[in-house]
Amino acid sequence: xxxxxxxxxxxxxxxxxxxxxxxxxxxxxxxxxxxxxxPCGCLxxxxxxxxxxxxxxxxxxxxxxxxxxGVYLLFRPAVLIRDPELAxxxxxxxxxSFHDRGIYVDEKRDPLSxxxxxxxxxxxxxxxxKLTPSFSSGKLKAMFHTSDDIGNKxxxxxxxxxxxxxxxxLDLKDVFVTYAIDIIGSVIFGLEINSFEDPKNKFRxxxxxxxxxxxxxxxFAMFIFLCPSIIKFMFRLGLKNYTAVGLRDxxxxxxxxxxxxxxxxxxxxxxxxxxxxxxxxxxxxxNWTTKPNAATGEQNEFTIDHIGAQGFIFYxxxxxxxxxxxxxTIFELAQYPDLLARAKKEVDEVLERHNGQxxxxxxxxxxxxxxxxxxxxxxxxxxxxxxxxxxDYTIPGTSHVIEKGIxxxxxxxxIHRDPQYFPNPMTYDPDRFLPGSPNYNANxxxxxxxxxxxxIALRMGMINSKLGIVKVLQNFNIEIMSRREIIIDNHSVxxxxxxxxxxRLSKKAQVxx
Ligand code: HEM
Ligand SMILES: *[C@@H]1O[C@H](CO)[C@@H](O)[C@H](O)[C@H]1NC(C)=O
Ligand SMILES: *[C@@H]1O[C@H](CO)[C@@H](O)[C@H](O)[C@H]1NC(C)=O
Ligand SMILES: *[C@@H]1O[C@H](CO)[C@@H](O)[C@H](O)[C@H]1NC(C)=O
Numbered sequence: 001x002x003x004x005x006x007x008x009x010x011x012x013x014x015x016x017x018x019x020x021x022x023x024x025x026x027x028x029x030x031x032x033x034x035x036x037x038x039p040c041g042c043l044x045x046x047x048x049x050x051x052x053x054x055x056x057x058x059x060x061x062x063x064x065x066x067x068x069x070g071v072y073l074l075f076r077p078a079v080l081i082r083d084p085e086l087a088x089x090x091x092x093x094x095x096x097s098f099h100d101r102g103i104y105v106d107e108k109r110d111p112l113s114x115x116x117x118x119x120x121x122x123x124x125x126x127x128x129x130k131l132t133p134s135f136s137s138g139k140l141k142a143m144f145h146t147s148d149d150i151g152n153k154x155x156x157x158x159x160x161x162x163x164x165x166x167x168x169x170l171d172l173k174d175v176f177v178t179y180a181i182d183i184i185g186s187v188i189f190g191l192e193i194n195s196f197e198d199p200k201n202k203f204r205x206x207x208x209x210x211x212x213x214x215x216x217x218x219x220f221a222m223f224i225f226l227c228p229s230i231i232k233f234m235f236r237l238g239l240k241n242y243t244a245v246g247l248r249d250x251x252x253x254x255x256x257x258x259x260x261x262x263x264x265x266x267x268x269x270x271x272x273x274x275x276x277x278x279x280x281x282x283x284x285x286x287n288w289t290t291k292p293n294a295a296t297g298e299q300n301e302f303t304i305d306h307i308g309a310q311g312f313i314f315y316x317x318x319x320x321x322x323x324x325x326x327x328x329t330i331f332e333l334a335q336y337p338d339l340l341a342r343a344k345k346e347v348d349e350v351l352e353r354h355n356g357q358x359x360x361x362x363x364x365x366x367x368x369x370x371x372x373x374x375x376x377x378x379x380x381x382x383x384x385x386x387x388x389x390x391x392d393y394t395i396p397g398t399s400h401v402i403e404k405g406i407x408x409x410x411x412x413x414x415i416h417r418d419p420q421y422f423p424n425p426m427t428y429d430p431d432r433f434l435p436g437s438p439n440y441n442a443n444x445x446x447x448x449x450x451x452x453x454x455x456i457a458l459r460m461g462m463i464n465s466k467l468g469i470v471k472v473l474q475n476f477n478i479e480i481m482s483r484r485e486i487i488i489d490n491h492s493v494x495x496x497x498x499x500x501x502x503x504r505l506s507k508k509a510q511v512x513x
Contacts (some may be wrong), residue, residue, distance in 0.1 A: 025077060028400070040072075053222060054413055058417075061411035068080065068082060073226055073409070076407060078409055079406060082414070082415075087446070088446075090410075091454075092450055095451050099124070112305055128456065131456065150186060152471070153196050154179045157178075159507070162476070167505060168506070170502070171502055178204075180320075181195060188268040188315070225386070255269070259290075270290065271288070277291065323465075325373060326466075329372050332376065335480070363466055369466055374433045376428075378422065387410075388406070476505045477505065479503070481504065486498075
């Protein structure tokens with residue numbers, strides 16, 4: 001009898017707690033989605049594997065028309081910022097109330113979690129300042145030939161797989177993923193790497209495991225984002241991210257080898273070694289030395305584990321984005337013959353001016369391709385940005401308060417495909433970004449985020465995507481295809497195309513002389 005009563009009491013309390021949790025927004029009179037699903041909120045379709053998280057947040061964007069709306073990410077109340085002006089206010093002017101992402105990080109016990117992406121507050125600010133010089137245009141220029149080399153290896157590979165006569169359908173996403181992984185392996189990890197010839201190399205094998213889209217990784221990513229404290233607990237119990245550990249070990253080996261043999265290579269690893277040994281990365285683009293500076297006494301704050309954490313996040317943040325931009329651009333150009341013709345003409349003309357030499361400066365002159373990339377990054381952005389509220393915040397012009405600790409979600413995919421900001425959003429129209437006569441709402445365009453925490457490597461990402469596209473345009477014919485949309489994989493976090501990005505390519509006819 002007692003057991004039964006206790007059981008009943010427990011169920012009642014549980015029921016009350018759940019009701020309490022899911023009435024968080026109603027109790028505060030906050031605009032909210034009227035049909036909130038218990039127990040998953042707006043992520044019900046993700047939990048049921050019917051949608052990716054990005055598309056679920058896009059759906060939540062479409063369902064409402066208020067500038068901001070209270071939603072539930074599983075059981076966590078969060079605010080969806082639908083209005084681009086308010087989003088910018090939060091990301092830029094009111095950054096001091098939203099300076100963190102709120103994802104898992106454990107500074108005391110897990111240095112491998114201390115990436116620029118995850119770090120909070122002062123620790124983030126200090127690291128951001130230190131790393132910024134490594135993405136200057138002078139540094140990127142010095143690294144350009146490494147990317148160019150990898151571009152050539154990609155071309156050699158395509159020449160091998162394409163038939164002499166006629167065309168073949170290829171998954172360009174797959175090709176550009178290999179290209180992007182090799183650039184990161186080379187420019188950031190300092191490896192001599194050619195995955196086109198040796199696809200089973202140590203680096204690629206390691207990262208390939210982490211790339212697989214499966215139920216586990218989709219759910220795990222959601223948890224890193226939604227319940228950092230549970231993840232922290234699991235890591236303390238001994239869970240290890242073997243990819244991160246493996247990448248750290250690869251870097252450690254290279255660092256030790258370089259230090260032993262006094263090798264200086266112009267890459268990001270060298271700059272992080274400089275940071276580790278001298279306490280800073282110099283603004284001087286000619287100075288790649290890593291000789292310890294005894295005066296600062298700062299050397300050991302930034303350890304090999306910290307280098308590993310940055311390498312890991314640069315890999316995660318750089319690989320998918322760079323390869324998607326390049327693949328989606330060619331996928332779209334293949335559907336618009338006149339745009340494709342303009343792009344090819346531009347590549348030919350600029351290369352002619354530069355005696356056939358593709359350089360950093362030649363790439364910068366390709367302004368139509370720049371518009372194409374802008375349009376690709378509009379139509380296929382990272383589906384959302386996120387922040388955590390770091391001090392109670394009253395939404396300007398209202399009496400609504402966002403409390404400290406509440407996650408903020410900015411539905412970038414929804415905003416970037418909203419016809420009120422970008423007319424005919426599903427049409428691929430690079431000319432909407434024409435500097436003289438833009439046809440879009442500039443406030444609504446944030447492919448690299450905005451404010452102090454925007455992408456630190458936007459130039460690097462643009463350059464490498466552009467380089468990959470130019471290599472393909474320069475060497476192959478792209479077959480025109482009918483209009484189509486990619487299908488987004490249900491288990492992905494970003495815009496992961498189901499079945500790849502298929503385009504038909506053929507070799508250019510040999511010029512006889
Ligand atoms: C076309 C390529 C890329 C796109 C579209 C892109 C997009 C983004 C976006 C949307 C954010 C979030 C910004 C925000 O929350 O306001 C971000 C952050 C970041 N990205 Fe990129 N990214 C690209 C390439 C790269 C590359 C190549 C790297 C590294 C080598 C990189 C490293 C990072 C890092 C470290 C952050 C976090 C910055 C911080 O919190 O201080 N990204 N990126
Ligand atoms: C995603 O799941 C839905 C519902 O189960 C299904 O109809 C759809 O075909 C799936 N999409 C993909 C790309 O797998
Ligand atoms: C390790 O990190 C990768 C990349 O973010 C992720 O896909 C994987 O689920 C993580 N695994 C663990 C055990 O943390
Ligand atoms: C190079 O940069 C390091 C780190 O900032 C600095 O300690 C060193 O003095 C610089 N060397 C030269 C020759 O400028």
